[in-house]
Amino acid sequence: MWKFLNKKSNEVEKTNVDFDINNIPKHIAIIMDGNGRWAKARNLPRTMGHRAGVETLKKIVRECSDLGVKYLTVYAFSTENWKRPPEEVGGLMKLLVEYLSNELRELYANNVQIRTIGDVSKLPKPCIDILDKSMHDTKDNTGLVLNLALNYGGRYEILRAVKNIFKDYKEGIISEEDILNIDDNKFSGYLYTGGIPDPDIIVRPSGEERLSNFLLWQCAYSEFWYSNINWPDFSIENLHEAIADFQNRDRRFGGVKSGKNK
Numbered sequence: 001m002w003k004f005l006n007k008k009s010n011e012v013e014k015t016n017v018d019f020d021i022n023n024i025p026k027h028i029a030i031i032m033d034g035n036g037r038w039a040k041a042r043n044l045p046r047t048m049g050h051r052a053g054v055e056t057l058k059k060i061v062r063e064c065s066d067l068g069v070k071y072l073t074v075y076a077f078s079t080e081n082w083k084r085p086p087e088e089v090g091g092l093m094k095l096l097v098e099y100l101s102n103e104l105r106e107l108y109a110n111n112v113q114i115r116t117i118g119d120v121s122k123l124p125k126p127c128i129d130i131l132d133k134s135m136h137d138t139k140d141n142t143g144l145v146l147n148l149a150l151n152y153g154g155r156y157e158i159l160r161a162v163k164n165i166f167k168d169y170k171e172g173i174i175s176e177e178d179i180l181n182i183d184d185n186k187f188s189g190y191l192y193t194g195g196i197p198d199p200d201i202i203v204r205p206s207g208e209e210r211l212s213n214f215l216l217w218q219c220a221y222s223e224f225w226y227s228n229i230n231w232p233d234f235s236i237e238n239l240h241e242a243i244a245d246f247q248n249r250d251r252r253f254g255g256v257k258s259g260k261n262k
Contacts, residue, residue: 012139016237020132023247024067025200025246026069026197027070027072027197027199027200028069028076028201028203029073029199029218029219030072030203030204030205031075031204031211031214031229033212033230034231034232035049035053037230038233045228046088047091049232050091053231054095056233057099059236060072060236061108064144064239065143067091069247070145071145071197072145072146072147073150073196073199076148077151078213079088079119079156093123094123096123096150100133104137107134107138110144111141111144112141112147113139114135114146115136115147116131117152118151119152131248144225149214154211154217154246157216157217158191158216160190162186162190187217188218191217193215195211198218198222201222201223202222203225203227204226204244205226205228205229205233206228206229206230207227209224223245223246223251225245225246
């Protein structure tokens with residue numbers, strides 16, 4: 001049983017999940033799915049589901065920071081999400097501004113560093129402004145790195161990397177030989193996540209069991225954890241369950257089974 005400290009109430013809370021605090025995943029990625037279904041089940045507008053999802057994000061960010069997770073990447077808005085109704089898209093953008101405006105002080109105080117992945121230049125100006133401020137204000141923090149995937153798509157990211165490699169070749173930054181000898185590590189440096197280790201585990205609530213164009217290159221050896229819980233109902237205990245499950249996986253990376261789970 002793992003105890004965790006609720007910093008706001010200064011009380012120690014418990015979950016019924018047994019996991020090893022010394023074997024926490026370095027990088028957790030989450031597809032925050034199920035906000036709309038959560039709202040529909042309650043006869044509420046979808047925007048209320050997204051707002052409830054933000055409250056869940058606050059709890060999970062705080063807990064990941066407390067547990068010593070180094071990187072948390074959350075799928076907040078995909079390149080495909082522009083297809084949604086304009087009022088829903090507008091509501092999501094306002095929520096982003098509201099979240100960062102309200103939480104920046106606490107994130108800074110808890111040593112969280114904010115980064116983004118995706119083409120954020122296409123977001124509305126208020127979003128870009130608050131993202132720039134948030135990243136600038138937290139750039140020297142050394143705790144949890146919170147990666148917000150915004151206007152992000154895995155296929156676009158890979159295509160962008162190839163184009164940037166060609167651009168560097170045309171500008172004489174790299175040679176033809178460099179391109180011919182490029183390996184996984186060098187290619188990864190051209191991705192949005194360059195310099196960040198691949199996710200150890202990708203968590204997707206809401207009952208869907210697909211990647212939805214998320215971290216397609218980076219997920220090659222990630223573990224996957226699915227649940228039927230909609231994101232607004234995702235709890236600290238669910239996070240602990242995912243971590244405990246991860247710790248019981250036999251990660252072989254293409255090798256043979258270890259003695260652990262034979």
